[in-house]
Every structure is written in structure tokens, then in C-alpha cells.
Amino acid sequence: MQDFSNRVYEKLSKLSSGQIERIFCEIKNQNELFRSIFESLSTGIVSVSKDWKITQINKAAGRYLPFKVSPEENRAHKLYALIDDEEICSFFKDCDENNRTNLSEEYTVSTSGGSVRFIEISVMPLVQDNEISGNIIMIEDVTQKRSQEVLLHRMETMAGLTNIAASVAHEIKNPLGAISIHIQLLQKAIRKKRDGDGKLPDPKYTENYLEVVNQEIDRLNKIVVDFLMAVRPVAANFSLVKVNSLLKDFIAFITPEFNEKKIKVESKLCKEDPKLLIDEKLFREVIVNIAQNALAAIEERFRSSIKSNAFGDVFFGRISIKTEVKDDKFILKIGDNGIGMSEEVKTRIFEPYYTTKANGTGLGMAMAYKIIKEFSGDIGVESVLGEGSEFTVIIPVPQTQKKLLTHGEEEK
Numbered sequence: 001m002q003d004f005s006n007r008v009y010e011k012l013s014k015l016s017s018g019q020i021e022r023i024f025c026e027i028k029n030q031n032e033l034f035r036s037i038f039e040s041l042s043t044g045i046v047s048v049s050k051d052w053k054i055t056q057i058n059k060a061a062g063r064y065l066p067f068k069v070s071p072e073e074n075r076a077h078k079l080y081a082l083i084d085d086e087e088i089c090s091f092f093k094d095c096d097e098n099n100r101t102n103l104s105e106e107y108t109v110s111t112s113g114g115s116v117r118f119i120e121i122s123v124m125p126l127v128q129d130n131e132i133s134g135n136i137i138m139i140e141d142v143t144q145k146r147s148q149e150v151l152l153h154r155m156e157t158m159a160g161l162t163n164i165a166a167s168v169a170h171e172i173k174n175p176l177g178a179i180s181i182h183i184q185l186l187q188k189a190i191r192k193k194r195d196g197d198g199k200l201p202d203p204k205y206t207e208n209y210l211e212v213v214n215q216e217i218d219r220l221n222k223i224v225v226d227f228l229m230a231v232r233p234v235a236a237n238f239s240l241v242k243v244n245s246l247l248k249d250f251i252a253f254i255t256p257e258f259n260e261k262k263i264k265v266e267s268k269l270c271k272e273d274p275k276l277l278i279d280e281k282l283f284r285e286v287i288v289n290i291a292q293n294a295l296a297a298i299e300e301r302f303r304s305s306i307k308s309n310a311f312g313d314v315f316f317g318r319i320s321i322k323t324e325v326k327d328d329k330f331i332l333k334i335g336d337n338g339i340g341m342s343e344e345v346k347t348r349i350f351e352p353y354y355t356t357k358a359n360g361t362g363l364g365m366a367m368a369y370k371i372i373k374e375f376s377g378d379i380g381v382e383s384v385l386g387e388g389s390e391f392t393v394i395i396p397v398p399q400t401q402k403k404l405l406t407h408g409e410e411e412k
Helices: 002-010 017-040 059-064 084-096 143-195 207-231 243-260 282-300 303-308 345-349 363-375 405-411
Strands: 046-050 054-057 103-112 116-128 131-141 239-242 263-268 275-278 318-326 329-336 378-384 388-396
Touching: 017 054, 046 059, 059 131, 084 103, 084 116, 084 303, 103 239, 143 207, 239 243, 239 282, 243 263, 243 282, 243 318, 243 329, 263 282, 275 282, 275 388, 282 303, 282 318, 282 329, 282 388, 363 378
Parallel strands: 263 318
Antiparallel strands: 046 054, 046 131, 103 116, 116 131, 239 275, 318 329, 329 388, 378 388
16 A cells, blocks of 8 residues: 555656546545454554554454543543553553553453453554654453463362362262251151150160261261362452552551561562452452461460560561562562471361361361462462471462563663
8 A cells, every 4th residue: 555655646746637536536445444444353452642642543442441531532632641540541651751662561450340351451662654653552352361261270270179079078968968867767756755655765875865976967067068168169250469569458457466466577578569360359368367377376486475474565476478579470478486387287287177276177278278279379388396487379470461672671
């Protein structure tokens, strides 16, 4: 099309009015075709001028980006001034003010129906006549891709264990049901005989024993239900979450309680704050569980000091929260100077039903392990008996968080 336009321009003075009319008609048809293609693309495309005002925008971009006003009717304003999302707005504003291009970021946005959509936004320079005249912004809906990744991971990690759990539950629950029914019939027959002339042993040799059996059946049934809960796939609602920001809020929340119990909360969070594909509520459940275990371990080690108030206003306990990004992985370390664990406890801490607490269920750390695995991550612990423990949580950073460096940035 460019070559055709150049040839027409060179011969314009030699063309008749009819030829010029036919050429303009052809150009008009071509423009309409290109516009139809532009509007039909499933990828959202926005072109902006150097001052970040919209020059072109297609329908897909209007659907994907959370505009607070009509972009078509407000082209006099900068693009990010029209966006009704703080993170996306900040991203565009940073690109404008710092002249950044060749970047790709992923965001979660809510639809009008309340569901969550994952979008990937890329910013690239728009080059015309060998000069940068603005930027092209591409918006891809990657919701289905992310959902398929989560589903595939869930199927791979849980299929075998879930099938085993279902088989065990089926094998145990059926005989338990039959036992329960027959014991109830036996109790009914005994009561009927005792109301008549039948001579039966003292109740402590019959009904009381049967009552204990019933209680044991209920206990076994609860074990089966808890086991199914422990192996059932986690119902995670994934979104892109800035974990450092979440941890800052968590630290501010627990500090007053821990300080009151003479435990100092130390934190050292990395400068990077990558967005991780996790369920914020479930992740908070993991760190709360680890923090509660740390609190219990510290109180157990310093119990005599707490009772005698031997340290006065001095902090005797310590919990540290540190983060770093290394090899495309977000690493969270939560350490304490509590009672620590023996080698046996350390190796079994993530097993369902294993607990060293009198009133513990043994499911807390098992669920934490399961949740982190659902995030495609890993969790482990190092501990020295009598000195303390440190839990390490590792979660992969989504590939879309990596910057596509420009040539100039590479030279730096």
C-alpha cells in the first residue's frame, strides 16, 4: 500500500480527474478493509501519541481495559487519566513519564458480572518515517490460558491422591454405616427386653459399652471426613497479588499482639514487589498458620520467663520475615527463636494429623503445604531443637513479570 501511494504521488500531476477519483475510491475501500480488520481483532490495540493521547483504539481494547469514561469521546485526555484501575493507570503513567517501552505486565480486572479476568498489557514504540511517533499498546485476554495452567497443575498433583482417598473413604464408610445401624437395633432390643420381664445384665455391661462403640464410630467418621478435606483440591480464586504489599499489612496487623507478648517482629522485604498468581485469602491463611506456630514455639521456650517476668520490658522472643526474588522465584522466609523441633517432628510437620499439641488437629501445616503446592510453589522448614525454626516458602514469578529490555537498557 505504501509503494502504491508513493507511485500515485509521483504521477499525480499527470492523472486525469477520473483516474484520481478511482484511486481515491480504491484507497477508501482499502481503509475500510483495514479498519474492519482492526476492529475485528481479538487482541486489544490502542495507539497513542507521544503525549499519550489516544489516536486509535479498537473494540477489544475497549472491552479489556477498565475505562471510567468513554475513550472515544475523551481523546483530549491522556490514556491513563481515563483508566479506572490504579495499577494499570500507574503502569501507563510510568511508561509516559520515564519514556519506557518494550514492557509487558499482567493484571487482574473484574468484569461487570463480578468474575475475574487476566489481561496481559504490552507497550511498544510506534515508528513512522524512522522516528518514534508514539506507542502501540496491545491487550491480550489470557484468562483461559491461566485457568488451563492451574487446572493442569491441579490434575497432575491431586489425581492420584484423590482417587486413593475416595477408595479409602468408600471402604471405611460402608462398614461403619452397617455397624452403626446394627448397634442401634441392638440397643432398641435391649431396651424392649428390660421393659418386660427379661433378665439382662447391668446397664454398664451393655448400653454403656455400646455407647462407647458409637462414639468411636463417630470419631472414625470424622477422621474420614477430615482426610477427604485434606486431599480435596483447594478451591483457589487466583489473581495477581503484590505479596510484599500483603506482607506489610500482615506485619502491621500482628506486631501489636506480638510486642505485647514481648516478641519483636523484624522484617526485611526486597525492593521488588512482583505480582504472584495466588489466592490472597489462602496465602494469608498460610502465613497466619506459620506465625501462630512461631508464637506457640516462642512461648513454650520462654514460658518460665513469661511467668516470672524475668525480662521486664525487654523482648525475649523474635520472629523475622524476609523476602527476596532469585532465579524467577519469590522466596519468603519466616523464622523464630522458639523451642525448635526434633528431626522427627521436622520431617513429619507437613503430614496430615501429625501434631505435637495437645489440642491440635494436625491439619494446619498439611493445609499450608497443600495451598503452596496449589500455587505451583514449595514450602520447607529448617529447625534446631532449643534454638528456633525457619519456614521457607517459594513461589514462581509469572513470566509476564519479566521486562523485555530495550536496546538502550541492555547497553546500561
